[in-house]
Amino acid sequence: MRVGQNPAKSLQQVSKPKRVTVAVVTYIPFLSGYYAQSLDVLKLSLRSLRANTTESYDLLVFDNGSGEETQSYLRDEYSKGNIQFLTLSEQNLGKGGAWNFVFSAAPGDIVAYADSDILFREGWLSQSLEILESFPKVGMVTGRPLRSKEKYFSATLNWAEQTDGVGVEKGQFLPWHVFSAHSLSCGVSLEQTEEWFQTSYDYRLSFGSLTAYAGAAHFQFVAKKNVLASLLPFEMDKPMGQVRTLDENLNEKGYLRLMISDPLVVHMGNVMPAQAEVSASIDYIQKTRNTLWKWPPLKKMLLYFYNRIFQIYFSTK
Amino acid sequence: MRIGSNPVKKRLQAYSPKRIGVASITFVPFLDGYFKEALDVIDVHLHSLRQTVAEDIDLLVFDNGSCDELKEFLTTQHHSGVIDWLFLSKQNLGKTGALNWIFSAMPNEFIVFTDSDVLFRPGWMQRSLEIFDSFDQVGIVSAQPAFFDGIPGVAEAAKQLAENKAVQISDEQPDPGILAEYCDGIGASDDVYQRLLQNRLKVATNQTSGVGAVVGTTHMQFMLRRELARKLVPLPATMALDPADDFDINRRMEALGYLQLSLPDPLVYHLGNSLKGRNTAEVDQVRLKGVTSLNITDSTETSIRRDGFLKTLLSKAAARSSTINRFIQRIYSLLFDVLYSDSK
Secondary structure, eight states, X not given: OOOSOOGGGGOOOOOOOOSEEEEEEEOOOOSSGGGTTHHHHHHHHHHHHHHTOOSOOEEEEEEOSOOHHHHHHHHHHHHTTSOSEEEEESSOOHHHHHHHXXXXXXXXXXXXXXXXXXXXXXXXXXXXXXXXXXXXXXXXXXXXXXXXXXXGSHHHHHHHHHSTTEEEEEEOOSOHHHHHHHHHHTTOOHHHHHHHHHHOOEEEEEETTEEEEEOOOTTEEEEEXXXXXXXXXXXXXXXXXXXXXXXXXXXXXXXXXXXXXXXXEEEOTTSOTTOOSOOSOOEEEEEEOSSGGGSHHHHHHHHHHHHHHHHHHHHTO | OOOSOOTHHHHOOOOOOOSEEEEEEEOOSOSSGGGTTHHHHHHHHHHHHHHHOSSOEEEXXXXXXXXXXXXXXXXXXXXXXXXXXXXXXXXXXXXXXHHHHHHHHOOSSEEEEEETTEEEOTTHHHHHHHHHHHSTTEEEEXXXXXXXXXXXXXXXXXXXXXXXXXXXXXXXXXXXXXXXXXXXXXXXXXXXXXXXHHSOEEEEEETTTOOEEEEOOOSSEEEEEHHHHHHHOOOOOOSSSOHHHHHHHHHHHHHTTOEEEEOSSOOEEEOTTOSOSTTHHHHHHHHHHOOOOOOOEEEEEEOOOOOOHHHHHHHHHHHHOHHHHHHHHHHHHHHHHHHHHHHO
């Protein structure tokens, strides 16, 4: 039964969210093998975000079924006030599923999305917002230049070529260190990176006093929430690999896909920047349930082999 | 940099949402005064929900800026598998602010909203779904009869139903016992009870199936389809808890031409802020029954670094032979799958 009046009814106003919601999706099932350094990478990512973002924003983190150590870290960050909105999912909804949650529910008018392995540098958000709000009909802006397939930004090139006052230059403008830094961070071999560097091109656009590159990437971008919401829902039956539809849909609908000129976001991947060599000495925390694998000696043995094979396999790279 | 390809990329199926997702909003700023029993109330609320669902559900708890004690409690429930998705907000976004989030984001075919002080009784889910199957253009269904008059859209819904020859509309007096329980739950005075007792409920009955529904709905608990939920947002969010904001749901539903219905039987009950009162025995039964938690155990172990001969040999072999390379990758992926499924 109700006794008395709920004092919440007397609250005259509620908090208004910031204009920008920085949204990060995390998934670190355990701290071993591929994910051995992922939590450290995530910590560095969030630290760099705080240190290098001068604009006001709310941070929304959607944890897509990580292990306890990661969720515990996120809860701590939330308690400290470093995360304003935290969603903890018991299951992995796929990146598309997480995007369905995040893009429809982000309280800000602008969503700055990032994977959990992004290093932010000073000015990343201000420069991205400048492009987003100065160019017409912008779908997404990525905080660094890189080269991607032209078919995903054909609408951008069409717009640039057909609009008076827009300059388009095709050439190889990105310096090697900028190009290779991103390519290598994605696990592409040095040989392949060199080949791509020599055979692909950049499209540099000038609009008023601003310069941007054509193309964008879905590991990090800034976009208007209403534009993202119009593309929902994304397929969500696989954990990864289905988010390319964001690039395709934006391009098909005639939205511009752009990048800022400076590399102000860095894809770290699954290794800490200062530790390119995989460390084999790591701790991990596992959640288990009633299966054969719960038997400690067997689990220990499997984890040992898992780690060793990971090291063997990837030491050849 | 990235070393290796993310093993998740091609190996695993993502989680498929259940047909029905239930969203509960919590706001307990402190455990004193009005909120003194809040933890117990929410505990009973969650247990009764889990005990009475007819099929597996996804449960989202949206915490709207509560105190640390409640967050800790919710985190424990999330850990034990009672809560599937736990949303923690540092600020109170208001009830309609939370509903905006829920209506926009829940991926389930049917979304059930509930206040966090609602007791669920067996049959609430099946009976609610039955209403969706028995009438056309059903918008929302509450699992408790709507006693209050003046809710936007009720008159229009009754008119709409009356035009359907397969549906019979009758005026019925509220059951005094059910009404008394309802009034007790919301802390209504005897005057309110007497006034509501004089009202006549409009009851629609599907002549073919015999399924009956009270015209009107409540804001403390209701079910609606995801497609409709998406059409209702954004709702204005001005106050933390304002019935005027809630009524926007009804107005929008009316504007879209959807029916707002409720069950004739009280299959959910408003616990309020105290577990004392007429339903103590029922509450005790819920607590006794408990809920089956997932069996999750944490363990910490440390791997050992040892760069030996075998590793060097295999590394070289893998680098030179694509077959060996693929074989090792396959074993790695298999082990990952085993370990991954073990961790979930």
